[in-house]
Amino acid sequence: MPEAPGAMPSGAARRPEPLTLRAAARVQRQVIGALLLRELSTRFGRENLGFLWLFLEPALLGGTIGLVHHLSGRGLPGGVDVLSFWVLGYIPFFLFRSVVNRAPVAIVSNQSLLYHRRITILDIMLARDLLEGAAVLGAMAVFVLAIGLATGTWPEQPAKLVLGMALMLVLAHGIGLLISAGSVYTEMFERITHMVTYLSLPILGSFFMVFWLPTEVQKMVLWMPTVHCFEIVRDGQFGSAVPTSYDVSYVLTCAALLNLFGLAALRKARRDMVV
Amino acid sequence: MIRLHALGKAYRVHGRMRAVLSGIEATFRPGEAVGILGRNGAGKTTLLRLIAGVEHPTSGWVERGMTVSWPLGFAGAMHYSITGADNARFIARIYGKPVAETVEFVDAFAELGEYYRMPARTYSHGMLTRLGFALSMAVDFDCYLVDEAVAAGDSRFATRCRDALEERRGRSAILFVSHVPDLLRQFCTSGAVLQDGRLTRYDDLDQAIAAYQPA
Numbered sequence: 001m002p003e004a005p006g007a008m009p010s011g012a013a014r015r016p017e018p019l020t021l022r023a024a025a026r027v028q029r030q031v032i033g034a035l036l037l038r039e040l041s042t043r044f045g046r047e048n049l050g051f052l053w054l055f056l057e058p059a060l061l062g063g064t065i066g067l068v069h070h071l072s073g074r075g076l077p078g079g080v081d082v083l084s085f086w087v088l089g090y091i092p093f094f095l096f097r098s099v100v101n102r103a104p105v106a107i108v109s110n111q112s113l114l115y116h117r118r119i120t121i122l123d124i125m126l127a128r129d130l131l132e133g134a135a136v137l138g139a140m141a142v143f144v145l146a147i148g149l150a151t152g153t154w155p156e157q158p159a160k161l162v163l164g165m166a167l168m169l170v171l172a173h174g175i176g177l178l179i180s181a182g183s184v185y186t187e188m189f190e191r192i193t194h195m196v197t198y199l200s201l202p203i204l205g206s207f208f209m210v211f212w213l214p215t216e217v218q219k220m221v222l223w224m225p226t227v228h229c230f231e232i233v234r235d236g237q238f239g240s241a242v243p244t245s246y247d248v249s250y251v252l253t254c255a256a257l258l259n260l261f262g263l264a265a266l267r268k269a270r271r272d273m274v275v
Numbered sequence: 276m277i278r279l280h281a282l283g284k285a286y287r288v289h290g291r292m293r294a295v296l297s298g299i300e301a302t303f304r305p306g307e308a309v310g311i312l313g314r315n316g317a318g319k320t321t322l323l324r325l326i327a328g329v330e331h332p333t334s335g336w337v338e339r340g341m342t343v344s345w346p347l348g349f350a351g352a353m354h355y356s357i358t359g360a361d362n363a364r365f366i367a368r369i370y371g372k373p374v375a376e377t378v379e380f381v382d383a384f385a386e387l388g389e390y391y392r393m394p395a396r397t398y399s400h401g402m403l404t405r406l407g408f409a410l411s412m413a414v415d416f417d418c419y420l421v422d423e424a425v426a427a428g429d430s431r432f433a434t435r436c437r438d439a440l441e442e443r444r445g446r447s448a449i450l451f452v453s454h455v456p457d458l459l460r461q462f463c464t465s466g467a468v469l470q471d472g473r474l475t476r477y478d479d480l481d482q483a484i485a486a487y488q489p490a
Contacts, residue, residue, distance in 0.1 A: 038354075275330050
């Protein structure tokens with residue numbers, strides 16, 4: 001058969017090795033475990049301020065905005081504590097941004113790992129994002145504790161804080177998969193991702209509550225899956241003190257679709273990439 | 276055993292697809308030490324990368340009935356920011372090997388001395404090659420993909436590589452690529468020539484060398 005340059009690999013769907021699901025799961029556990037340990041030491045090692053920044057940024061940004069509002073004497077609708085509102089609004093965004101912003105270089109900066117056939121791009125992304133999620137969740141716990149001690153208000157439903165963050169992580173992970181797959185073909189993502197995440201800050205849902213908005217606008221912003229995540233977190237923290245609107249199944253559907261397309265894109269990109 | 280089924284690879288060069296390998300059919304069995312000859316640019320490295328699974332073929336597929344090493348002799352498989360010992364720990368975890376034993380084994384095999392506890396980015400090229408080779412020996416693959424760069428340089432280490440590969444000959448297969456026939460005589464029993472994107476096997480290494488015209 002003459003070669004057909006650029007044609008789809010004829011036998012690519014075939015798995016060359018007889019690998020049971022159980023054995024494959026074991027390998028994946030091993031690999032992700034090893035990647036987690038490596039990531040832990042390179043990102044949060046003694047030599048850099050990774051860990052410190054995790055606390056500093058939400059504290060500085062959320063704290064500053066909260067302080068401005070506090071000094072201006074303007075409270076928030078529903079009588080919610082200003083400082084805890086801004087800090088808790090910033091943390092899920094912080095998670096979203098760090099997962100998405102690191103996606104364009106996720107493959108390039110880990111290219112040497114792909115010499116090991118056992119390590120897939122998905123493993124690399126999973127390890128990074130799981131660690132990021134755990135770290136930011138840890139930071140959130142510290143802030144919630146601090147808020148509780150300072151103001152005496154504790155989360156009404158702590159599980160919803162975790163749920164909101166978990167959904168945000170899965171959404172960001174799916175977007176990250178798509179971006180990292182795209183980065184194999186073009187450098188565009190490396191250039192624009194940071195800008196886009198910053199510019200989208202106002203519409204992601206970090207700094208407004210859905211019930212502040214007119215009904216028409218509410219319907220529009222609820223198309224953004226991230227808006228729901230922030231609302232879930234607020235429901236967990238403030239509970240009945242403020243009305244929140246969200247739909248968990250909508251976020252799950254969005255997250256599932258993003259991840260599905262992300263996996264498909266990554267599969268194609270892996271075949272086309274030059275290591 | 277390893278089988279290559281109509282294996283082909285094309286790269287995009289200046290917007291056009293250029294075939295490097297096409298329609299390669301070959302079988303490599305345990306215990307074989309095959310020397311693959313090819314000129315610079317013939318696609319030797321590409322072939323090793325496809326067999327290792329570092330890159331994926333454009334057409335055809337690789338059937339792996341045994342565990343296959345990463346391509347040795349390139350610095351690719353290592354982390355430069357961490358120490359040699361940390362690299363050994365990482366590899367041990369990835370491949371499910373006991374960590375302490377692996378660290379010890381690599382220390383003894385690579386003979387890096389104090390450098391073993393220093394970041395790999397401080398290593399010379401020869402030291403990186405030694406670390407990479409030692410790491411792959413620690414994992415204990417069924418098939419080793421070796422680039423001639425392993426044999427180049429420090430001749431004492433080249434001898435040790437040869438001994439280590441020799442010792443595994445019974446159970447492991449070795450694919451060794453080079454553009455220098457003399458190097459293959461030290462390592463291999465049978466041969467193959469890679470030319471114009473196609474691979475021709477010869478049962479006898481000397482036949483392969485005779486068929487190969489280095490440029």
